[in-house]
Amino acid sequence: MRKSREEAAETRRRIVKTAAAEFRRHGIKGSGLAELMGAAGLTHGGFYRHFDSKEQLVAEATAAALQSFFGQVESWSAHDVSLETIFRNYLSCEHRNHLESGCPFAGLGSELARVDPATRQIATDGLLKLVDLLARKYDGLKPGAARSKALLAVSAMIGTLTLSRIVTDPELSDTLLRVGRKELLKE
Amino acid sequence: MRKSREEAAETRRRIVKTAAAEFRRHGIKGSGLAELMGAAGLTHGGFYRHFDSKEQLVAEATAAALQSFFGQVESWSAHDVSLETIFRNYLSCEHRNHLESGCPFAGLGSELARVDPATRQIATDGLLKLVDLLARKYDGLKPGAARSKALLAVSAMIGTLTLSRIVTDPELSDTLLRVGRKELLKE
DNA sequence: TGTACATCAGTGAACGCGCGTTCACTGATGTAC
C-alpha cells in the first residue's frame, strides 16, 4: 500500500487544495476531516500521515486559498492595469456564486477572526499583499494616500461580497455588487 | 418546578439574549446548546420547552442581536446627526474588542451566508434598515445617490471591522480602523 | 545488480467526546368546579 515519495507529496498537495475549496464552501467548522478526505479521494485514517492536526491543515489551506486567489487577481490585472477590472471581477456574480474558489477573506471572514494566531498571521500577510497590489493601481497619488484608498477599497470589496452572499433577495444582491463597483471607481 | 408564564417568558428572553452574545463571541457553529444554556443559568434539557431547534434560536438570536445593535447605533446618532459619529463609534477599538455586543454582520458575516433562509431574511431586513439609517445622514444628495453611498459605507464598515479582528498586528488593526474612519468621511 | 529488511502511505476499525435532541420525572402553576 505504501506510495512513493512523489505520490505522497502529490497526495498532500491534493488534500490541501481540496481543503482550501471545502473550507471556503462549507466553512472551517462546517468541514469535517472525513468528508474532506473523501472529497480528496482518500479515507480519513490517512490524514495524520500528512498533518499534525486539523488546525495545521486550516493554516496550510488558508495559505493555499490565498495563493490561488492572488493568482486570479493577477490574471485579471495582467493585461489591464485599471482598478476597474479588479472591481468588476471581484464584485461579480461569478465570484459571489463560487465560494469554493473565491476570496478567502469574504468566504471565511468571521471564522478567520476566531482561528489560531498562526493562521491569522497567514491571513494578515495575505491582506497586506492584496492592499499593496491595489495601492499600486492608484497612480498619481502619494504612496500613503494610495495605500489608504487601497485599504478602504479592499475592506469595501470584502464587505460587499460577504453581504451579497447573505442577502436573500437576488436583486438586492446584484445591486450590492453593482453599487460597489460604481462607488469604488468614483473615489 | 413549574414556573409562571411571566417567568417562563423571562427565561425565554434570557436564552435569546444570551445566544445573541454567545453566537457573536464564539460563532454559531462554535456555540453548543449546553454551554449556551449554562451561560443563561439553566440546564440544557429545558431548551426544547422554548424552541423547536437550534436553527430557530439562531434566527431569534440574530434578530435580537440586530435589534440591540440598532439601539446602539441610534444612541450614537441621537444627539448628533453627523456620519462622522457613526463611523467613529463603529470603527472603534471598543467595538472591535467587544464581539459579543457588536455588529452581527461583522461578528457572524461568513457564517450568516451559510445559515437557513429564514435567518438570512432577518439579516437582509437588518441590512436594509442599516443602509436606510445611513442614507438619511447623506443629506444634500439625491435619494438614489445617498443610498448608493450608504451601501458602500456599510460594506466598508463591516469589511474593515472584520479585517481588524483577523489581523495579528495590533498596529495594523488600529490603522485599518483609523483609515476607514478617515476615508469614509472623504467621500 | 540482486536480495533482505526497514519504512511508511493509506486503510478501516475504534477511541472518547461533545453535539443536537428526546424523555421520564418533579413539583409549582394554572384551571375547572
Added chain:
DNA sequence: TGTACATCAGTGAACGCGCGTTCACTGATGTAC
C-alpha cells in the same frame, strides 16, 4: 373562595451521531549490503 386535577418549566440522564484523533495492519517503496 377552596379543592382537585391538569399542565408544563426546568432537571438530569440518555439517545444516536459525527467529530478529531489513534492504532493495528497491509503491502509497495526505499535502503543497506
